[in-house]
Amino acid sequence: MSLTVVGSIAFDSVRTPFGERERMLGGAAVHFSLAASFFTEVRPVGPVGEDFGPGEFAVLEKRGVLVDDIERVPGGESFFWRGRYEYDLNVAHTEDTRLGVFGEFEPKLSDASKSADTLFLANIQPDLQRQVRGQCRAARFSALDSMNLWIETTKDSLLAAIGEVDCVILNDAEIRQLTGESNLARGARALMGRGPRAVVAKQGEYGAALFTESGFFALPGFPLEDVRDPTGAGDSFAGGFLGYLDGLESEPDDAGLRRAMGYGTVLASFNVEEFGTERVTRLTREEIDERFEALREMTQFDVSPAAAD
Amino acid sequence: MSLTVVGSIAFDSVRTPFGERERMLGGAAVHFSLAASFFTEVRPVGPVGEDFGPGEFAVLEKRGVLVDDIERVPGGESFFWRGRYEYDLNVAHTEDTRLGVFGEFEPKLSDASKSADTLFLANIQPDLQRQVRGQCRAARFSALDSMNLWIETTKDSLLAAIGEVDCVILNDAEIRQLTGESNLARGARALMGRGPRAVVAKQGEYGAALFTESGFFALPGFPLEDVRDPTGAGDSFAGGFLGYLDGLESEPDDAGLRRAMGYGTVLASFNVEEFGTERVTRLTREEIDERFEALREMTQFDVSPAAAD
Numbered sequence: 001m002s003l004t005v006v007g008s009i010a011f012d013s014v015r016t017p018f019g020e021r022e023r024m025l026g027g028a029a030v031h032f033s034l035a036a037s038f039f040t041e042v043r044p045v046g047p048v049g050e051d052f053g054p055g056e057f058a059v060l061e062k063r064g065v066l067v068d069d070i071e072r073v074p075g076g077e078s079f080f081w082r083g084r085y086e087y088d089l090n091v092a093h094t095e096d097t098r099l100g101v102f103g104e105f106e107p108k109l110s111d112a113s114k115s116a117d118t119l120f121l122a123n124i125q126p127d128l129q130r131q132v133r134g135q136c137r138a139a140r141f142s143a144l145d146s147m148n149l150w151i152e153t154t155k156d157s158l159l160a161a162i163g164e165v166d167c168v169i170l171n172d173a174e175i176r177q178l179t180g181e182s183n184l185a186r187g188a189r190a191l192m193g194r195g196p197r198a199v200v201a202k203q204g205e206y207g208a209a210l211f212t213e214s215g216f217f218a219l220p221g222f223p224l225e226d227v228r229d230p231t232g233a234g235d236s237f238a239g240g241f242l243g244y245l246d247g248l249e250s251e252p253d254d255a256g257l258r259r260a261m262g263y264g265t266v267l268a269s270f271n272v273e274e275f276g277t278e279r280v281t282r283l284t285r286e287e288i289d290e291r292f293e294a295l296r297e298m299t300q301f302d303v304s305p306a307a308a309d
Numbered sequence: 310m311s312l313t314v315v316g317s318i319a320f321d322s323v324r325t326p327f328g329e330r331e332r333m334l335g336g337a338a339v340h341f342s343l344a345a346s347f348f349t350e351v352r353p354v355g356p357v358g359e360d361f362g363p364g365e366f367a368v369l370e371k372r373g374v375l376v377d378d379i380e381r382v383p384g385g386e387s388f389f390w391r392g393r394y395e396y397d398l399n400v401a402h403t404e405d406t407r408l409g410v411f412g413e414f415e416p417k418l419s420d421a422s423k424s425a426d427t428l429f430l431a432n433i434q435p436d437l438q439r440q441v442r443g444q445c446r447a448a449r450f451s452a453l454d455s456m457n458l459w460i461e462t463t464k465d466s467l468l469a470a471i472g473e474v475d476c477v478i479l480n481d482a483e484i485r486q487l488t489g490e491s492n493l494a495r496g497a498r499a500l501m502g503r504g505p506r507a508v509v510a511k512q513g514e515y516g517a518a519l520f521t522e523s524g525f526f527a528l529p530g531f532p533l534e535d536v537r538d539p540t541g542a543g544d545s546f547a548g549g550f551l552g553y554l555d556g557l558e559s560e561p562d563d564a565g566l567r568r569a570m571g572y573g574t575v576l577a578s579f580n581v582e583e584f585g586t587e588r589v590t591r592l593t594r595e596e597i598d599e600r601f602e603a604l605r606e607m608t609q610f611d612v613s614p615a616a617a618d
Contacts, residue, residue, distance in 0.1 A: 087491035182396035206515040220527030258610035301567035
């Protein structure tokens with residue numbers, strides 16, 4: 001089994017009420033890859049600049065991430081994001097974005113990346129997502145993320161890209177904006193009408209909901225008393241979700257998708273406990289499984305007192 | 310078993326993107342009582358005016374609600390609320406509030422009301438809540454709701470009232486505002502530190518979370534494609550929650566509280582499907598149990614593929 005992700009590889013400078021960090025390793029493909037690395041072989045595809053050095057590569061390699069398709073552009077600068085969060089950690093305030101080498105990104109996939117069983121198109125321009133999707137013909141399960149910018153500027157391209165994947169992973173506000181449906185269930189159904197068999201609505205601290213042909217499933221966010229930096233939570237969710245699915249022996253069924261929601265929730269929860277990749281880089285599979293079981297325990301209930309005995 | 314609720318009994322005029330109604334039967338104690346009536350004997354305590362007629366009493370009596378403690382004030386006018394909702398149904402815009410007889414409400418409880426096993430102090434002035442709490446000494450389980458107005462104007466009284474109940478049922482934003490904790494888990498813990506053994510955080514369409522000594526439990530809102538009028542959702546939740554608990558043979562344990570969360574969620578979901586009390590007045594216990602089971606199915610997942618077989 002193998003998983004390819006295309007998306008940003010970046011440096012993030014982040015300030016929250018609980019601290020700040022300069023130029024941490026970040027970006028969608030990084031958070032995704034680290035989360036997925038606990039379940040399967042993952043190859044991030046994306047460009048970096050000369051400022052991306054052995055130390056950054058080492059963080060990924062230490063987790064077994066295959067870095068061959070990270071393209072180091074001579075003379076270039078890596079994508080850089082600076083942002084801050086107030087006490088409402090659900091809202092990121094962007095202070096600076098420098099695309100650097102990401103501005104002229106033309107995805108180049110190795111044969112290994114192209115033959116992945118699972119594909120994640122992180123939040124990049126939708127035409128690029130389609131281009132990558134077209135190259136990865138072998139994928140048995142593919143998913144994409146996006147953002148308000150593409151909904152506003154290249155909506156038709158985004159809808160075309162959605163028509164080519166099995167699963168859409170978006171914030172609930174983005175699903176509403178994209179479909180024009182104030183009701184989330186209707187919005188999810190409208191997206192499924194375009195092709196995908198599953199829609200995941202990320203809901204920040206409230207967790208995530210899964211819509212499929214056969215029904216609805218939802219999980220709360222894992223309750224944490226200390227959330228220090230929410231950057232990368234959504235991509236860590238996607239990494240846990242798709243990483244788990246890629247590790248399955250057969251195509252994911254509904255029960256598999258539900259468990260994947262659980263692993264996504266768990267990886268996102270670890271990610272936000274500390275800044276950047278700090279927590280996930282020293283995470284263990286044992287800790288993941290422990291929290292997965294705790295999450296399960298937090299969401300189960302019996303039909304009747306008798307059944308509880 | 311018997312349940313007493315003290316709170317508003319009102320007429321509501323409501324406009325949403327899906328329709329409008331003038332002077333519907335409403336108010337916290339009404340929505341609560343109708344929801345709880347599927348599980349136990351419930352007595353609403355509160356004042357109404359001369360405009361409150363046999364038609365309104367009949368709606369309650371048809372569901373077996375005991376109306377003896379509804380005080381009809383000669384020459385008075387019932388509490389009246391006019392509000393509207395935009396497409397974001399989570400936010401109510403108040404256009405008019407007339408307290409009427411509710412402005413000089415002095416709770417008078419009959420002996421039957423005083424001896425209730427379960428007590429719900431709906432959103433009224435906290436000193437009145439304490440006064441009622443003091444009269445209902447036999448209650449094995451008591452809960453209260455409140456609102457931003459009391460947090461801002463009579464916070465100390467509200468905290469004193471919280472210290473006298475077993476359970477607090479508030480919106481998550483209210484818990485944050487009241488405790489000054491941006492983190493919900495910390496806020497809930499702070500409230501439990503004042504006495505209550507359970508804190509329920511209502512989260513609108515995202516569902517509700519339960520904090521107790523022994524842990525955390527959460528349920529999503531029941532997914533609905535048609536939500537027409539969210540007025541009374543929180544009180545219907547409380548009615549399903551406390552109605553179920555009152556019907557139990559023994560004091561509620563954690564498993565009972567979890568099932569009660571399920572019944573609260575189910576009653577709230579029926580309430581919002583139509584305007585005012587329209588849906589709940591023709592609801593059946595069979596429909597409730599069916600949706601409860603559907604909700605359970607939507608939140609369960611297995612630990613491993615093997616466990617699913």
